[in-house]
Amino acid sequence: MPRFSARALDGHVVSAEGLRGRPALVLLWSPACFACVHELDVAQGLADAMAGRLAVVGLFQHGRERDARDIAAGEGLRIPLAKVDGATMRSLCGWDVPTALVVGADGTVAHVLRGAQPREVYLRALADVLPRAR
Numbered sequence: 001m002p003r004f005s006a007r008a009l010d011g012h013v014v015s016a017e018g019l020r021g022r023p024a025l026v027l028l029w030s031p032a033c034f035a036c037v038h039e040l041d042v043a044q045g046l047a048d049a050m051a052g053r054l055a056v057v058g059l060f061q062h063g064r065e066r067d068a069r070d071i072a073a074g075e076g077l078r079i080p081l082a083k084v085d086g087a088t089m090r091s092l093c094g095w096d097v098p099t100a101l102v103v104g105a106d107g108t109v110a111h112v113l114r115g116a117q118p119r120e121v122y123l124r125a126l127a128d129v130l131p132r133a134r
Contacts, residue, residue, distance in 0.1 A: 001026070001107050002091040006059065006082035009069055014057050014082050019103065023129040024055040025122070026101040028093040031063035031071055035116040039098040040077055042119050046126070047079050053130060057082065060097075061089035104129040 005015035019026070027043045029036035040058055047056035058081040060068060068081055084092075093099035093112075102111035102125040111125040 001101060001103050001109050002088070004059070004084055004088045004092065006084045006088070008057075008080040008082040009065060009072065010080065012080060014059075014080050016107065019055050019057070020105070020107045022055050022105050023053070023126065024057070024101075024103040025126065026092070026103060027056070027058045028089065028097050028099045028101070029058055029060050030097045031060060031067035033097050036060075036098040037071055037075065038116055039100065040071070040079075040081075041075055042117070042122060043100070044075070044077050044079055045119065046122055050126075050130070054126065056080075059084045059089070059092065061086055100125075102126055102129055 001016050003016050005013060008014050025043060027039055043056050056079045058079055061084050065083055072081055096114050100113040101109050104110050110129050
């Protein structure tokens with residue numbers, strides 16, 4: 001996964017390096033994108049269902065942090081949301097939002113999901129990176 005580092009709206013730093021070591025879902029979104037807000041809800045549900053097994057973060061470039069905070073509050077989001085610069089956004093998704101990167105624990109991008117997706121598509125993609133239950 002391309003390197004990135006950004007301060008989340010809650011003040012914590014999120015980075016590609018910080019995600020390494022466990023599977024991750026990185027959602028690239030825009031506060032002005034209705035489909036993106038739906039994807040954030042799906043991502044939050046996955047984060048809740050897979051707590052401790054999956055890191056989930058939302059990155060945005062366009063829009064104001066205030067708008068992102070309002071969306072997070074209105075949707076009850078608890079996943080880290082961070083604003084990144086244009087070069088970072090281009091390297092991660094080429095401006096197409098929503099885009100989700102399903103990332104293995106080693107930092108390798110296993111799947112790129114472009115556009116709004118049902119939860120089942122996320123679950124199938126995540127099955128490739130999550131440790132198998134024994």
